[in-house]
Amino acid sequence: xxxxxxxxxxxxxxxxxxxxxxxxxxLPLLRLESLRKxxxxxxxxxxxxxxxxxxxxxxxxxxxxxxxPNGAGKTTTIKMLLxxxxxxxxxxxxxGREPSDPxxxxxxxxxxxxxxxxxxxxxxxxxxxSGALFGxxxxxxxxxxxxxxxxxxxxxxxxxxxxxxxxxxxxxxxLAQALINEPTLLILDEPMSGLDPIxxxxxxxxxxxxxxxxxxxxxxxxxxxxxxxxxxxxxxxxDGALAEVGAVSALLASGVREWEIAVDRLPDAVVATLxxxxxxxxxxxxxxxxxxxxxxxxxxxxxxxxxxxxFIHSVEARRETLEEHFVRxxxxxxxxxxxx
Amino acid sequence: MTGAFAIAQNTIREVVRQRMVLVxxxxxxxxxxxxxxxxxxxxxxxxxxxxxxxxxxxxxLATLLAVxxxxxxxxxxxxxxxxxxxxxxxxxxxxxxxxxFMGLWVTSAALVAGMTAMVLALLSIVYRDTPWLLLGSxxxxxxxxxxxxxxxxxxxxxxxxxxxxxxxxATIVAGHFADDLLYFATQGASPWITxxxxxxxxxxxxxxxxxxxxxxxxxxxVAPERLAFGAAYGLLYMIALLVAAGAIFERREFR
Numbered sequence: 001x002x003x004x005x006x007x008x009x010x011x012x013x014x015x016x017x018x019x020x021x022x023x024x025x026x027l028p029l030l031r032l033e034s035l036r037k038x039x040x041x042x043x044x045x046x047x048x049x050x051x052x053x054x055x056x057x058x059x060x061x062x063x064x065x066x067x068x069p070n071g072a073g074k075t076t077t078i079k080m081l082l083x084x085x086x087x088x089x090x091x092x093x094x095x096g097r098e099p100s101d102p103x104x105x106x107x108x109x110x111x112x113x114x115x116x117x118x119x120x121x122x123x124x125x126x127x128x129x130s131g132a133l134f135g136x137x138x139x140x141x142x143x144x145x146x147x148x149x150x151x152x153x154x155x156x157x158x159x160x161x162x163x164x165x166x167x168x169x170x171x172x173x174x175l176a177q178a179l180i181n182e183p184t185l186l187i188l189d190e191p192m193s194g195l196d197p198i199x200x201x202x203x204x205x206x207x208x209x210x211x212x213x214x215x216x217x218x219x220x221x222x223x224x225x226x227x228x229x230x231x232x233x234x235x236x237x238x239d240g241a242l243a244e245v246g247a248v249s250a251l252l253a254s255g256v257r258e259w260e261i262a263v264d265r266l267p268d269a270v271v272a273t274l275x276x277x278x279x280x281x282x283x284x285x286x287x288x289x290x291x292x293x294x295x296x297x298x299x300x301x302x303x304x305x306x307x308x309x310x311f312i313h314s315v316e317a318r319r320e321t322l323e324e325h326f327v328r329x330x331x332x333x334x335x336x337x338x339x340x
Numbered sequence: 341m342t343g344a345f346a347i348a349q350n351t352i353r354e355v356v357r358q359r360m361v362l363v364x365x366x367x368x369x370x371x372x373x374x375x376x377x378x379x380x381x382x383x384x385x386x387x388x389x390x391x392x393x394x395x396x397x398x399x400x401l402a403t404l405l406a407v408x409x410x411x412x413x414x415x416x417x418x419x420x421x422x423x424x425x426x427x428x429x430x431x432x433x434x435x436x437x438x439x440x441f442m443g444l445w446v447t448s449a450a451l452v453a454g455m456t457a458m459v460l461a462l463l464s465i466v467y468r469d470t471p472w473l474l475l476g477s478x479x480x481x482x483x484x485x486x487x488x489x490x491x492x493x494x495x496x497x498x499x500x501x502x503x504x505x506x507x508x509x510a511t512i513v514a515g516h517f518a519d520d521l522l523y524f525a526t527q528g529a530s531p532w533i534t535x536x537x538x539x540x541x542x543x544x545x546x547x548x549x550x551x552x553x554x555x556x557x558x559x560x561x562v563a564p565e566r567l568a569f570g571a572a573y574g575l576l577y578m579i580a581l582l583v584a585a586g587a588i589f590e591r592r593e594f595r
Contacts, residue, residue, distance in 0.1 A: 039595075082428045084594040102430040110428035116420045118350065120357040132346035133429035177425060187428075 027096065028057035029185055029216045030081070034090035037076050037240075050076045052240040053090070060184075063207060063217040065227040065248075067326060068237030074220040075113055077237070078189050081218075082110060094185065106134065109178030113189035113220075115170055119163030123154055123173050126162060127180055134181040141180065148176040153202070167194035175206065186210060188219040192226050204230050228252075228322035236329050243329050252320050259298045261290045262313040263305060270308050274301075287313065343431035347439025348446065355409055355447045365451070367401060369458065387467045388557050394459030395474065395553045399481050402452040403488055403512065410444050410492030411504035414589075423594060434586035437493060441582060445489045449482045456481075476562030477552050483574035484550035488512060490581040491545065497585040498592070514540075515547035545577055 037051040051073040058064050066074050079085040081092050083099035097104035117126050124145055131141025149155045152172040157165070162173065171194045178186060191207075192200050200223070207217055207230055221227045227234060228248055235245040244251065266281075266288040274281055279301070280291040290305075292298050298315070305312055320328075374393070379386030414437075417423040426436065456478045464470040491511050495504040514521065518541055525537030549570050552562045 079594065082424075084424060084427055086593060102432055104430075105428060106430045108428065110425065112421060112424040112428075114421075115425065116422055117425065118354065118422055120354050121350070125353075129346055129350050130425075130429065132349075133343050133426065133431050135342050135430070174425070 030058040031093040032056040036089035038088040062232040065231035065234040066220040072237040073240040107184040109183035115174035130177040224323040256317040264311040344435040344439040348442035351443025398455030402448040477556040480550040490578040494585040497589040515545040
């Protein structure tokens with residue numbers, strides 16, 4: 001099957017050099033065009049649109065976070081990218097190939113949500129199987145398997161059956177099998193799930209390492225603080241549709257929400273004055289946090305505090321976090337969606 | 341095909357590491373031992389009793405293994421979601437199915453071969469006789485197991501484990517009585533029933549074609565033409581079923 005890239009390489013007039021791959025602007029590694037998925041209730045046959053008209057392009061070497069509450073369509077979207085589920089409309093192109101073409105997955109690594117692997121195998125055997133499915137030579141896949149287990153802190157468990165693994169360890173095996181083919185595109189469904197803080201830090205470091213190697217990462221996540229710190233761009237899915245897409249910095253560039261001044265040993269009299277003036281204060285041990293809404297109020301407050309002779313420990317601008325942005329975009333915080 | 345071989349190897353490993361094989365193997369040993377106990381009361385026909393019991397028992401056990409393990413083969417992959425990570429690799433669904441089939445067939449064939457070896461060993465030790473013509477029966481039993489495994493894989497590609505086991509067992513029983521089915525249908529039945537039964541007759545696997553145990557027990561060798569025809573029929577039947585199963589499985593969605 002000719003790929004989109006092949007078509008561009010061979011089309012058009014001009015000298016041969018112009019038709020070379022170098023003359024073609026870098027194509028997005030992953031392209032979703034008006035992607036839709038409709039399921040039918042097996043009892044009532046009533047249609048339910050799980051994914052509606054999602055259009056998205058992922059550039060090479062970026063980490064893209066696909067966010068959304070439970071049931072927003074993240075996993076269905078990912079399954080359509082992998083060919084596990086057929087789209088009801090639209091199309092997916094992975095480096096110019098459709099998911100129905102097995103070759104579209106040759107340089108793709110995938111970590112499923114709550115991964116479950118053959119528990120009769122050891123990690124070493126599972127990685128060997130994964131490598132064999134990619135058609136990697138035995139010696140190469142064995143070397144890579146050992147390296148990956150070492151890198152993910154599983155070397156000492158290499159010959160232990162997977163059924164004895166904790167959730168966090170299984171997650172690491174999942175990451176290892178996703179990397180066995182040295183992918184150019186990594187699709188990770190909830191990669192932080194089940195990991196402790198150290199594990200999360202290690203995964204973040206691993207993803208940054210992959211990005212530095214030029215790998216494109218698409219990850220879905222509920223852990224917004226982690227997503228904010230590693231993703232170049234995010235897309236927020238709401239009821240199956242992309243409600244917002246953009247760079248994290250651009251999405252959160254809606255300005256400073258408030259200023260927070262940390263002062264030490266603030267006299268009670270001054271606290272009372274501040275409260276009277278309508279400023280929020282919060283006492284944490286010997287330290288008091290004073291919050292003011294805008295820059296002008298900040299200047300006045302700082303003068304007042306200096307005049308009072310208190311020690312100003314720090315002044316910090318508080319911007320909207322991705323989590324706050326997420327809740328605002330979804331517009332239904334009262335339902336207590338799973339946001340962590 | 342590399343992918344199919346990798347899946348087959350994994351399936352063999354999975355079955356071998358399940359205790360069910362051990363239980364069946366022990367049962368096979370017990371069966372051979374029981375036939376040895378029965379032989380003193382067989383009025384001088386002990387050798388035939390051992391051969392008969394051994395061959396029939398090993399074939400039955402291997403068939404049960406294929407049906408029991410095979411009916412859960414795909415369902416377990418979907419239920420435990422192990423298939424997601426596998427299908428995200430550059431492998432076709434039909435390759436995956438072929439790998440599962442090959443793995444199960446090889447396992448059940450190895451089991452029946454092992455038990456036939458036990459029968460041969462028993463006969464050579466106790467009766468100082470090594471009837472190599474049992475290998476003809478073994479060959480056709482292995483082909484029969486391939487057909488049965490293909491039947492199981494076909495049903496498991498679109499239905500539940502319980503229904504797969506039920507349909508597979510029904511097909512196996514009907515397959516052994518296919519000739520009788522045709523005979524009864526043509527005895528004064530209406531043309532519509534005759535035509536339908538004829539269609540069912542041709543669709544069913546003719547499993548009696550692979551049953552040469554009776555003649556082998558009586559020391560009659562299996563003719564090469566019978567072996568060749570059985571193998572050719574069996575292989576064609578397997579290919580047809582696997583192509584149909586592949587086409588069905590290709591359309592399934594992994595929700």
